[in-house]
Amino acid sequence: MARWEPNTRLRLIDAAVELFAENGYEATTVAQIAAHVGVSKMTFFRHFPDKREVLFAGQEEQVKMLHDAVAAAPASATPFETVAAAVVELAAYFPPERREPSARLHAVVASHEDLRERSAFKHARLAQALEQALIERAVPAATAGLAADLGARALREAFVRWRSPGYATDLTVLARETLDEFHEAVDLLG
Structure with a gap:
């Protein structure tokens, strides 16, 4: 060795x-x-x-990071602002040099049904962590669940863009962009 x-x-x-x-x-x-x-x-x-x-290394660290970021948010922050701050903090955990390995990892996961299922579980676990942390802040369950789902979905979309050719942008920038897009989409629901 x-x-x-x-x-x-x-x-x-x-x-x-x-x-x-x-x-x-x-x-x-x-x-x-x-x-x-x-x-x-x-x-x-x-x-x-x-x-x-x-292929799913770091999930528990990511769950803890999201939970801690939600807990640390200012009391005046809305549930979506709280989730957005946590998502951006988690995005910062992935430096630019992990972009290419992340793209290769995603290709492997996408090629195998068991891995796709495990990936879906991971994303659900991240949303669950956000939701639980919001509930601990006394956010009503329905609001916490919706904000958490939006945040997890925005994070997933940011990763899709980050891994795609032509997106050399930092993951935190993409996370903010997708969060803004999702916030606008919710506003359009009226």
Whole structure:
């Protein structure tokens, strides 16, 4: 095995995405991913419970980040303003150098039904975290649910744009744009 190198978790994610794209998700093994990075299978399993979860790394950190951002919002903020601030904060978690790996990861997820289902679960979990955090701020459940769904949907749309060719914009800028578009769309509902 190679000597220890920093960022093992991120290197495992990148290796998994690369190998899934080259060989297919089902044909790629944990042993191959670990070997590609120069670590043991045991090291892989210290970071991820299985090869599927390597594609959804960071979900619990993202849930916590959204929850904490909602809790930290000013008391005067509307539910949508609160969600928008949390979504923009989460978007800032993804630096520009993760744009291309994110696009490759999305292509792998889109190519496999089980992964698409897991991705939908992740998005639902992020919306649920926003909703719960708003309810903890005494926002009525219906309002909290709607604001959370809009925020999660705006975040998902920002990611779609960010991963697309021709969008070299920072993810936080795209998140703000999609949030503004969604806010305008709600206003049009009258």
